[in-house]
Amino acid sequence: MVPQLSKDVFEGDDGHLFLVGGSNDVARLFSESDHNLQLICSAWKALLTSRKRAATDRGIKYLHCFVPDKLSILRTKALAVTAQMRFPAEILEESDDAELRGILVPLTKYLRKQAGNYEVFHRTDTHWTVEGCFSAYQMLCSYMVIPQKADLIMRNAPAREGSWDLGSKLTPKRSETIRFGRFGIGASRVEANDIVTARETAQVPNDLLLHVGSIVEYRNERHPLAKVRMLVFGDSFFEYRPHMLTGMFAETVDVVMFVWSAAIDWKLVDEFKPDILLTEIAERFVRVIPMDDIDIRRHATNKLQSVLRSQSERRAS
Numbered sequence: 001m002v003p004q005l006s007k008d009v010f011e012g013d014d015g016h017l018f019l020v021g022g023s024n025d026v027a028r029l030f031s032e033s034d035h036n037l038q039l040i041c042s043a044w045k046a047l048l049t050s051r052k053r054a055a056t057d058r059g060i061k062y063l064h065c066f067v068p069d070k071l072s073i074l075r076t077k078a079l080a081v082t083a084q085m086r087f088p089a090e091i092l093e094e095s096d097d098a099e100l101r102g103i104l105v106p107l108t109k110y111l112r113k114q115a116g117n118y119e120v121f122h123r124t125d126t127h128w129t130v131e132g133c134f135s136a137y138q139m140l141c142s143y144m145v146i147p148q149k150a151d152l153i154m155r156n157a158p159a160r161e162g163s164w165d166l167g168s169k170l171t172p173k174r175s176e177t178i179r180f181g182r183f184g185i186g187a188s189r190v191e192a193n194d195i196v197t198a199r200e201t202a203q204v205p206n207d208l209l210l211h212v213g214s215i216v217e218y219r220n221e222r223h224p225l226a227k228v229r230m231l232v233f234g235d236s237f238f239e240y241r242p243h244m245l246t247g248m249f250a251e252t253v254d255v256v257m258f259v260w261s262a263a264i265d266w267k268l269v270d271e272f273k274p275d276i277l278l279t280e281i282a283e284r285f286v287r288v289i290p291m292d293d294i295d296i297r298r299h300a301t302n303k304l305q306s307v308l309r310s311q312s313e314r315r316a317s
Helices: 034-057 088-093 108-115 130-144 150-154 194-200 245-250 266-272 296-316
Strands: 009-011 017-019 061-067 159-162 176-179 187-192 215-220 226-234 253-260 276-282
Touching: 034 061, 034 088, 034 276, 061 088, 061 130, 088 108, 108 130, 130 150, 130 226, 130 245, 130 276, 187 194, 194 215, 194 296, 215 245, 215 296, 226 245, 226 266, 245 253
Parallel strands: 061 276, 226 253, 226 276
Antiparallel strands: 009 017, 159 176, 187 215, 215 253
8 A cells, every 4th residue: 555645746856745635636547547548549549640630731830849747757756656557648758650750759758868967846736846847948949940049047046935737736745945937028919808917916726626728928039049829739848828838939930829728729830830830738637638629718718707606696695
């Protein structure tokens, strides 16, 4: 029986907390049978190759990256739970399939290497550090064949103490001081949809349930390193705020639009006309295969209106 701090959190070496439960039942996902793991990987291969064909027909370069789970990258710090685990992102990244190799940006092997020299994940959070984020940026730039802005990692970054997504699950809560990247310098945010501005102006709470549908666009009119229009469909490892990958790419390319969505909105792709289309998803979400039939602007509007209506009804009651 493996000791856990809670039903969702396991403590490994050096005070590192790991998500093993939660809505995605993470430990079970990474302990799936051969049959179920094959089904997951086959479904992702079919989706990614379909996306590649649709993008190529539009003259767009398409890439995808899985953000490897903390359990995968720091597996030696949690051997009591990781010894028998297998990780779908790693399996797909190491596939001999030539078509997949032309799509996937393989982060697992590189992040494990970087973890030997740097703290690539926070101790009390599921997300990567500035160093982990920059490591992913390096790989993404390499596969996009665009220059890297090397001085991003050299900047002083503001730090804040808090109880983050794993530490806050404990009783008592465990806090940690983490650094937030200072990126996006020289780029202007030229679009933020209502679901973003409603959170920023405190009309609605900054709740994870309200993040899907967020859309921001940054334009760099100073000195972009690459004359590229980049469209990203991703999650909290990219972020609509500029302290992670979105901010890094805002300083690197002409224009970057970030959409918080696992699914591609092809109508938005056709409107934006990117040179590079990138999809990104945290590995712990791979059990659910996205359906690329979403109207993300309508989704965001409907979700925001529903929350505002609920708030109004609660105030009236």
